[in-house]
Amino acid sequence: MIVAEKKPIEEIIESITGYKKILIAGCNECVTVCEAGGKKEVAVLASALRMYFMNEGKDVKIDEVTLERQCDHEYLEELRNDMDLYDAVVSLACGVGVQFMAEKYFNKPVYPGVNTCFLGAAEERGVWGERCQACGQCILGKTAGICPVSRCAKRVLNGPCGGSTKGSCEINKDIKCAWQLIIDRLKELDRMDEYEQLAPIKDWATDRAGGPRKVVREDVRQ
């Protein structure tokens, strides 16, 4: 999933100061699962903002909504009839949702309420870790199912580097060395002989490096 983190409320307040009618829009997908922008977080943020503006003596109307998805035209359309009631929207969806909202409601200021962090998963309750950088050409089949692009601090394709220490990455002992993990799993799979195959120079054209990406599926298009 896409993992996000709540923005500090001070930053949100700064971005919406001056507006009188504000919609806080959550999303029922990834940001709900990682507890950054679902219905519950929308409610918490909305009441904190109401409290703040009340204490400031300002009359600001804060409404709440949580859509099934903000990265989907269909669900965003649900807001069509009510949008005119608001001066601005704070979206707690990931960066994709915020942008889709802005595209759809072209004349409405939209502010992000979360920082979108990475593609990852919950490693334990309350701890999310990165797993993928969407490089567009997946090499997990060659790396024992562990991604060196996202999990090695130097995205070394023929690792580990000389800094790997007792299973930790050189940058921080709390970060596991991806290449230690790869080697451990190659051993488990009895595939250590593959370790000595040189990983070829990667074609990063399918990565962010190649510019904004698009997937076009003629078979799916209407």
Next chain:
Amino acid sequence: MNTKTPSKLEKILAAGHLAVTSEVGPPRGSDAEAIKKKGEGLRNHVDAINITDNQTSVTRLCSLAACVHLKLMGLEPTLQMVVRDRNRIALQSDILGAASFDIHNILCLSGDHQSFGDQPKGQNVFDLDSMQLIQTVRYMRDEGKFLGGEDIKRPPRMFVGAAANPFADPFEIRVPRLAKKIAAGVEFIQTQCIYNIDKFEEWMRLARERGLHEKCYIMAGVTPFKNAGMANYMKTRVPGMDVPDELVKRMKGVPKEKQAEEGIKICIETIQRLKECEGVRGFHIMAIEWEDKVPGIVEAAGLYPRPKVE
């Protein structure tokens, strides 16, 4: 033995001499005097001088320009190049730039992560990794082509090196990893600073078992401790460094004013012992900001005078 480049370092190694190299870190400014002075001090005692490339991710005068300063003084530089800061365009371009000054040695490295340095908020590149940089230089030299496949006019003629750390984890892949670097085309290796000699000898033994010591020239890396504090720091704070307790104890056991001398003594003893280790083809003496001690170490270790080659 055949040589493939005009590199003096390669010739000395190929002739079967124990080679000696050292390294110089460029300054944090544009005054080249310090580089020239350090280079001059090493002139008669080492065969080639590595110039570090923004080592520990601290921004400094660039490795290439510093190499040019040495080259113009008639010294033999080794261009260290990390893949952290340059993509394949910049790497190939800098290699050609170095080749245009007839810089004949290159050391291909990953580079420390930028979070260690003075620009922790910066981006990194890591377009290639260090093994792929080795492959790239070899391809440019041997095929005379850019990675894109087009011909290079006057290709670089560089002797291609890399680092190896026998002490990083996991230990069991340290030798396979060397084999991998050799498969990528590496011709000489300069190892991480050796303090744990037993472990190093074990690594060499495993390398010999696979005949790797005959497929590339392995130069043992050494660094003298300046004082007990440095020994302790290297032990506890530097990733991938293996300093046995006895050495820290030994440094602490001598009075402060004698510690530098003791550090140098340990360094010389290490070289003496490793001269006997089959497969060690030379020494890389790293004494950053202590370069003036290198000639004394070279002499005391019986590595002076340096051989002359054509």
